[in-house]
Amino acid sequence: MIKVAICGGSGYTGIELLRILSGHPAVTITAVTSERSAGKTIAEVFPHLSSLQELIYEPLIKEKLLSKADIFFMALPHGKSQETVHFFHSKKKLVIDLSADYRLSDPDIYKEWYGLPHNFTSTLKKAVFGLPEIYRNKIKKAKLVANPGCYPTGAILGLFPVIKNRIIDPSSIIIDSKSGTSGAGRKADLSISFCEVNEGFKAYVIGTHRHTPEIEQELSLLAGKKISVNFTPHLLPVDRGILSTIYAPLNKKSDTASILKIYKKVYTGEPFIRVLDEGIFPNIKNVKGTNFCHIGVKVNNRTKTLIIVTAIDNLVKGASGQAVHNMNLMLGLKETEGLKSSAVFP
Amino acid sequence: MIKVAICGGSGYTGIELLRILSGHPAVTITAVTSERSAGKTIAEVFPHLSSLQELIYEPLIKEKLLSKADIFFMALPHGKSQETVHFFHSKKKLVIDLSADYRLSDPDIYKEWYGLPHNFTSTLKKAVFGLPEIYRNKIKKAKLVANPGCYPTGAILGLFPVIKNRIIDPSSIIIDSKSGTSGAGRKADLSISFCEVNEGFKAYVIGTHRHTPEIEQELSLLAGKKISVNFTPHLLPVDRGILSTIYAPLNKKSDTASILKIYKKVYTGEPFIRVLDEGIFPNIKNVKGTNFCHIGVKVNNRTKTLIIVTAIDNLVKGASGQAVHNMNLMLGLKETEGLKSSAVFP
């Protein structure tokens, strides 16, 4: 059994790692940290994880954790992750970082969007962007994986086949995304209190969300030139799920069936991608609790536009599930190990 | 007191008319029809309208209704409204039609999108599109008003100031709209049952929704040329509200403050439009149950795009409230009569 540790185990991505890894047949969780819950068992703090009666939260003391595990998941806030990732990486441990700290390869862009300098730029160079559908081979050999953001995962997976195959003009992409409230994290905050969110719906940080440079970095690499996108996040009154509706001008006239063929070809054999048949579109409810990404497309020939819709669970494919997928790749395990369960519907 | 009748009073727009009109100081509801509930009082069928203990549903028998009222609201399904509207109009009654039957001035386009011929094209020519912010003066003199659809109301109000003032290129507009479930009507249908909708979110009829030609008709009139739009509706797991996120290329560089100035100028004195200050964006929760349209805008200069967000209550400003606003205009009453209440929040 491979020993895994989780740094930051009481936020939503942390407890999702606990849920998934506790059902993974090849690993055992040997340590999990939480400052606020240190000394308590997981089951005590989170009754939904009632089988974790033995595992006890501990404070994050790096030196003490070092010998406890072979692979470290970092579910810490942005900024706080930098140094801890560097520490475990420098000690030859495998690291999967769920924060944004190692996703942007250009430290200047990181500083611009996160307001912080990057203090470990040589480690940053070692980080592989953990999107298996694009970087599978690199991830297999990686020692440090920067797990993608939730919005970028859904956006990039939707655009990858058509940018790669030069089907659309990548200079006018619009990504209109809608996320469940767990994306805001587990915290006491009036703006995400039940009565403020329930029965409501709004856009926020239009054009200035921090996932924007991450999306642009990856799409630019695919397009082979620097591109900017319009990215608008919205807050959905649901627990989980991101639906992204993506608009891009077609380079030439086409039809839905032809475009679907491209998607199905590009994603052949991908265990977690489902390209839906013509006329069927994704619903976040169908991917809840799973590592799947559902994709539907539609050509609007009246406007020569391709509309792509993707659905993921922001905490699974958009965070902890993809992190476990990356772990499976890094460890040479079967890719779907620990990630096979279907969505609980309804 | 002016006598009003409602044809089709047991659907969501019908009961919303009952709610609003029963609190209107200048009118009295003299007749309301429902085939399925004929013979019962309103209060019996709808306990939330418990003050309507005397009013009794009756079947829709046109000749019998004729003498009962001066103004007729039609809240009938598309197609079924055509003949009834024509009847009351031909009998010199004021008519406000909440169906789509008299919104599209071109009967060929009506036939193309609704699959039905229009059998009363001379009456159709008399119909005024009931968007007071654009057609106030025409509505004041109208005998027949075609009340706009819910999606078109939010979309057109968002785009009117910038198309009129030539701020954007109207040929590449994207309208990404999200509607509460009451937009689907009051009916037994598995696809809108609680467990299918709750905790879900999806796009539907991408590019082919019947409100598309209505939006295009009005925007083309404003632009002075025929334009096509990308319009994608989504289903929100909330009762009420439509949020439309609209993207359009700017004709020249600008900034949010300058654009806001234009919106505030165009909508000066409008009793039901609220242009929000820079950095504030609409939330459907703030307009629930009201006739308001909240509008926020943002210039993204990285992509030279204007992003406009509008929020309305689909059953009020998007249907029955706007219908009462139109009635007030047709009757020369104060515009806000019966429509003054604030949103019930939370």
Place this chain on the structure above:
Amino acid sequence: MIKVAICGGSGYTGIELLRILSGHPAVTITAVTSERSAGKTIAEVFPHLSSLQELIYEPLIKEKLLSKADIFFMALPHGKSQETVHFFHSKKKLVIDLSADYRLSDPDIYKEWYGLPHNFTSTLKKAVFGLPEIYRNKIKKAKLVANPGCYPTGAILGLFPVIKNRIIDPSSIIIDSKSGTSGAGRKADLSISFCEVNEGFKAYVIGTHRHTPEIEQELSLLAGKKISVNFTPHLLPVDRGILSTIYAPLNKKSDTASILKIYKKVYTGEPFIRVLDEGIFPNIKNVKGTNFCHIGVKVNNRTKTLIIVTAIDNLVKGASGQAVHNMNLMLGLKETEGLKSSAVFP
């Protein structure tokens, strides 16, 4: 126009007072306090109250407020209300207190349940419990009204007719109540954040909720002897509404129709009580945003038990609406003034 002031105008009961009073034809709001929002307009802080563009939040400085209004609503936290109520009362102002500070006539019981001494016991003796259906005549003459708690309102109105008429044995009453989340107040608190409440349901503070002594005080008065009740509150994943399901042993065999007759007789002429017909039971959705209390009853002769179900909106009949009703009585206005609107459904 009567001048009213609201102390504590940015919590949920405070903004509900603003919503209701701003539509009340006989009053004008002359002052409203909020420490955190002092200096801002209401419309700025609460976009759903967009018509309140002139009214500005001010800090609570008693001496400064004194001359501004004739009647003072106190929507302050428990404990904080004591002294402020006393101040305005001693200055001959009419006061309606929405906190619990003046509801319990016995200061020892107040101390036992709220953990605080009552420092104004002579003022406490002047307070009238503001449940109009029971204390109408006293309220009309009162200078200080203690507005009932939300749970007590629904529970007492359900039990009043059958305790008064000796239909049930009051010594074994069970009150199983379920409240919408707005009952917890407007605050940053993890336990009421969206993802913790949504799709969940739980009981809390079983047998120890602070509304218990308030219910027992009033039922004991009605029964003419000291009684204890089982009261269990639950948290519903909805914004508003309290449904109370109440069980009590019947003193002798009866049937639903006979019991309903008693309810209808007791509540004849009550403007805000709706006794539902046999076989129909209340739904919180039908009273949302209104001052109504819906009541349904059922006799279970297999167990000789009477089951009573009541539904109110916790923020209206359970707080701010009832406060306005009390104001109307104190001022000799029509009882329903400002409180006529129907529920916004769906």
Place this chain on the structure above:
Amino acid sequence: MIKVAICGGSGYTGIELLRILSGHPAVTITAVTSERSAGKTIAEVFPHLSSLQELIYEPLIKEKLLSKADIFFMALPHGKSQETVHFFHSKKKLVIDLSADYRLSDPDIYKEWYGLPHNFTSTLKKAVFGLPEIYRNKIKKAKLVANPGCYPTGAILGLFPVIKNRIIDPSSIIIDSKSGTSGAGRKADLSISFCEVNEGFKAYVIGTHRHTPEIEQELSLLAGKKISVNFTPHLLPVDRGILSTIYAPLNKKSDTASILKIYKKVYTGEPFIRVLDEGIFPNIKNVKGTNFCHIGVKVNNRTKTLIIVTAIDNLVKGASGQAVHNMNLMLGLKETEGLKSSAVFP
């Protein structure tokens, strides 16, 4: 691999069986029936079960199904199950019936509550009530298991320890239950459409729900005498979960700690029961998607009442999960096989 068939595979309990059994390591699903979806793959009809790409719905033709499986799950409507269960049972197949048809041992009571005669009373005598915590040994040897109803499961598990140990007076039990909407089944019905249920809450069929005799049958067996209960179901605006708040008079003074000790002793070693520590109460959100039953208790000595709260997922422990638990017992498999996953929270 054991071959299993599901009769009635497109309702909510049917698709839940598909979800659970498709992840069960010891069985293979060889047949699943649905009249409305015959000919289609599961993945086509239910995108959340996208891994079931091969399995095809077929019509329910008993003779054809007979050879396909060793064990048959019946997820058919009440009444329709009788004959089909009898058929497979008479052909020596193992049968687990999720309908109510074989739960009530007295056919007269079945007729009284379901309005139908029972035509297979000799088969009825063979049926074992499938509540493993009480009937484990009988289930292990059973050929026909009547899987308990959702409400009875939560109610009986809450009362079993204290009736068995004579802690409470079983003649005055009150069971106040609240269920998620999936309990109403998957169907087109106005009363469970999103806008009618969302933001609402109500009691229904007070005192007359068909699960009443099932609860009474089991509690009477435990008490050793015939007892009647007050059972009130309510409809929660959530997908899944039943919370039952149960009230019973204590036979003698006690305290919460002592009662908890009894619960923990009775349920020692039970893989799916979690007795919560003092002061902690169940939340349906913590058991969603799992086979767990969480139990909390509280003694109210002011009223000499025991309050018990239980939470289950109505579709898992209340239906399909318990059915798989029963299968595991009948087949001599590990009890938790296929049922180990934790709740997806939030």
